Amino acid sequence: AQKVTQAQTEISVVEKEDVTLDCVYETRDTTYYLFWYKQPPSGELVFLIRRNSFDEQNEISGRYSWNFQKSTSSFNFTITASQVVDSAVYFCALSEANRDDKIIFGKGTRLHILP
Amino acid sequence: DSGVTQTPKHLITATGQRVTLRCSPRSGDLSVYWYQQSLDQGLQFLIHYYNGEERAKGNILERFSAQQFPDLHSELNLSSLELGDSALYFCASSVDPGATPRSYEQYFGPGTRLTVT
Numbered sequence: 001a002q003k004v005t006q007a008q009t010e011i012s013v014v015e016k017e018d019v020t021l022d023c024v025y026e027t028r029d030t031t032y033y034l035f036w037y038k039q040p041p042s043g044e045l046v047f048l049i050r051r052n053s054f055d056e057q058n059e060i061s062g063r064y065s066w067n068f069q070k071s072t073s074s075f076n077f078t079i080t081a082s083q084v085v086d087s088a089v090y091f092c093a094l095s096e097a098n099r100d101d102k103i104i105f106g107k108g109t110r111l112h113i114l115p
Numbered sequence: 116d117s118g119v120t121q122t123p124k125h126l127i128t129a130t131g132q133r134v135t136l137r138c139s140p141r142s143g144d145l146s147v148y149w150y151q152q153s154l155d156q157g158l159q160f161l162i163h164y165y166n167g168e169e170r171a172k173g174n175i176l177e178r179f180s181a182q183q184f185p186d187l188h189s190e191l192n193l194s195s196l197e198l199g200d201s202a203l204y205f206c207a208s209s210v211d212p213g214a215t216p217r218s219y220e221q222y223f224g225p226g227t228r229l230t231v232t
Contacts, residue, residue, distance in 0.1 A: 037223075044117070045205060045223035091158065102148070102173055103221060105158040 002027050004094050006106035013082055014114050021077045021109045023092030029053075034068065034075045035093040035103065045091070051075065079111075087113045118142065119224035121206050127230045133194040136227045140187055140208030146170070147189040148209070148221055149181055153202040164189055196231045203228050 003026040013019045025034065036048040049059060051068050059066045063080045079086050089108045118141035128134055140147050149161040151174075160173035164183035175181075178196075183189040193200060207221035 035220075043203065043228075044225045045207075046117075047220055047222060050220050102160040102163060102171055104160070107157050 002094055002096060002104045004092050004104055004106035006090075006092055006109050008109045009107070010110045010112070012112040012114060015084055016081050018078060018080050019082055019111065021079075021090050021092075021111065023075045023077065023106060025073050025075065025092070025094045027073075027094060027096055029096040031096070033095045035091075035095070036066065036075075036077050037091045037093060037105075038088045039091065039108070040088040048077075082113045084113045084115055087111060117222040117224065119206060119208050119222055121204075121224035121227050123227060124225065125228050125230075127232060128196060129232055130196055130198060132196050132231075133192065134196065134229065136191040136193070136204050136206075136229075138189045138191070138206030138208075138224060140189070140206075141222055144208035144210055144222075145187065146209045147183055147187070148207040149175075149189070149191050150205040150207065150223075151202045152205060152226070153199075156202075158205075161191070193229070198231050201229055201231045 005024045008022055011019060032053045034051045038046045038048055049066055056068050056070055065078045067076045089110045091108045092106045093103045095103045120139045122137045126134055138147060145166045148163045150158055151161055152158045161175040162181050163171040167183050178194050181189060181191045203226045205223050205226045207223045209221045
């Protein structure tokens, strides 16, 4: 069965610190997609990244980076030099390619960046 | 701005009532998905429509139904409302999932916050 676990319910860091949000997933499929979404206080869900199961290269986008490790079924997200605007709830999600296109979300990690 | 629009933004209604939530997908997207976000259940997939046809059902109650119209907008109908239906309802859209390689980015609308009193 599909499952996404975000063990960190809430994290607080001081501005400019680096922070890593953990995501562990479970799937029986060999082809799947992993996602990260951001939900700022305004409530909308913002797509950050999609990674397919065949691409284990790490990705960097500005201050954001993602580490995908199939061996540990993890897809962790790091924010470097955090800023107050990064405060949000971050969701990791999984979709299996041979299923019905639905995305299974983790419970989310609430990130507080303190000034 | 994701390009997905949802109306209304807020809705307050009483138990036992029926409401309709509306979603317009991004231009060119044929798939529409509905999700419910509540404090206790988190983000739950409800239903997926592709080009007017139902593709998949998730944790959608029988009191809820949806449809996608020829112009691709979608409506989620919630009836016999209960207090526990109070939640944020998101619509998302994506490109044709049958495309190769399959693209699963789902772009979310701003949500409709439903309060049942």
